Amino acid sequence: MVMGDLSVDISDGIGFYPGIVTDVSRFGIGLRDLPKKLDTDGTRLVLVVSGRDSHFKMPVRPRWVSKEGLRRSVGVEISNAPWGWTEFVMEYEPRVNEDVWGEINL
Numbered sequence: 103m104v105m106g107d108l109s110v111d112i113s114d115g116i117g118f119y120p121g122i123v124t125d126v127s128r129f130g131i132g133l134r135d136l137p138k139k140l141d142t143d144g145t146r147l148v149l150v151v152s153g154r155d156s157h158f159k160m161p162v163r164p165r166w167v168s169k170e171g172l173r174r175s176v177g178v179e180i181s182n183a184p185w186g187w188t189e190f191v192m193e194y195e196p197r198v199n200e201d202v203w204g205e206i207n208l
Contacts, residue, residue, distance in 0.1 A: 108153040112162075112178075114141040115148075123151070124175070128183060128191050130165065134175040142167045142176055149178065151187075158187050 108123045110133060119140050125132035131149065142164045151158045162178035180187070 108151055110152070111150045112136065112140065112176075113148045113150075114144055115146070116141060121176075126191060126194070128180075128188050130177060130179045131162070132175070132177050134170075134173070136174050136176055138169070138172050138174055140174065140176075142174070147178065149180075153190070156186070156190050158184060158190070160184065160187065 108126070110121050110123050110131070112119055112121055112133065117139065119137050121133040122135045123131060124134050131151070147162050147164065149158075149160050149162045151160070160183060161181045163181055164176055165179050166177040168175040
């Protein structure tokens with residue numbers, strides 16, 4: 103799910119940097135436009151996600167890093183997602199009006 107209305111800041115314990123959310127799920131977030139000086143080699147990062155009337159502070163782990171000149175994109179795994187985060191993400195998941203276990207045509 104892509105969500106352009108979220109703002110995100112990430113900290114490596116040394117600095118605090120804004121990024122752009124590219125993708126969100128219950129267990130991870132894709133970020134881009136992060137500075138090269140963000141230390142993604144450490145195993146602990148803290149992410150602050152703000153959207154609408156909700157704010158979430160979560161520990162995350164980098165799962166992949168892509169360098170793009172002086173900037174980078176990072177995919178992070180949410181270590182312990184609070185229940186509020188799960189509910190927040192579920193609001194944006196597509197609604198399926200069909201019975202997914204119904205008839206299958208081959």
